Amino acid sequence: PAQPALLTLPPSTPDSVNISAHARDPVANGTTGDPMTSDLFPEEDPALPSPLASLLDDSTMFDEISLLALALEEGFSPALASRLEDELDSDSGLSLNFSHVPASPSSSEASYSSSSSSSSSASTVASLFSEEGAVGYSSDVAAEGEEEGGFSTDLSKISPLSFRDPESFNRLPWLQHVGHDHTYNQQRPAAAKTQKGLRPHLAKPYEHDASDRMWGRDERRARGLKIPFSNERIVNLPVEEFNDLLAEHRLTDAQLTLVRDIRRRGKNKMAAQNCRRRKLDVLVDLEAGVSGLRRHRARLLREKTEALRSIQAMKQRVSGLYQEVFSRLRDDEGRPLAAAEYALQFGSDGRVLVAQRRQGSAGEPNRRPSKKQERRKK
DNA sequence: CTGTCGTGTCATACC
């Protein structure tokens, strides 16, 4: 015998009357609108009147919950997942599947860059993506490039978060198959290409044929025009030294043009490499952001499901209390009230009224005239 | 044979 003590009712007022015969007067049933009461009866189930009928309409809620449960399987539904995938895969020209990140600026890239790139562009990159943005592009590093490819084998420093560090980026295990060597401005031993036939992707100082071809082109042109210094110097020398170099040698217009072209192309080649690496960085960051948002979304869905369950439990509890209260009500002759004919109304002032249901309309109770009874419950 | 990838180069905009 649970005590229905959850309903707090105000004292009886002059408006309060007991249920009587004329309470069932059909004439009065048509009127509505006691502003102090709210109609909370279910219209479709007179046998189960409930003050939270509208909320107890579970047809949508359960659907929602079941959908949520489905969505929670992996944080989101397959449909949403595929939609996300589609959105993510759209354009960009680059795959988002970074389990096999294809492009990898080689470590020797750093050796190829001039100090100038670490000033403006690198700082811009750093501000956008990482403090480490494009570090390592100093002429100091350029000296290290002499080690022919510069494939360090210090794997202990490898970290998945080291994408932005060109050195460690290149050392990532899943990138190690990319053995391109971009020390284009250095003379290479002819033997370098001989490794290609054995293990092309793992050959240490493997030189990309395309780069060889292109670099060789300028190299040949330079030789053809008898440029008296190396292309490496042409590209990597600081402006002042470069101008000094040009001043030292009396160059023809053709030579001058070629030298400036070589320098421009070399600079742009590095810029392109940096640009592509940044693009990959952006994609990595975006993918991390997507993962974070997916986790966040899954958490919110879990919380929502939990909240819905809680609401459902509360509704059931209230419904039970309603039934209990109603079952204890009696008319003037001591008979239990028929749930099909009467229902409880709850006023905003805390009053609880027994109202007669509207004739013809199964669920809608009569309001004002049926305020025949108001009882206190303790 | 075709598609993809990596790269160099060019054109262009911008600083």
Add this chain to the structure above:
DNA sequence: GGGGTATGACACGAC
């Protein structure tokens, strides 16, 4: 205005 950088677009060879 020259030099450098950033980036989209394109070409090309490798795979």
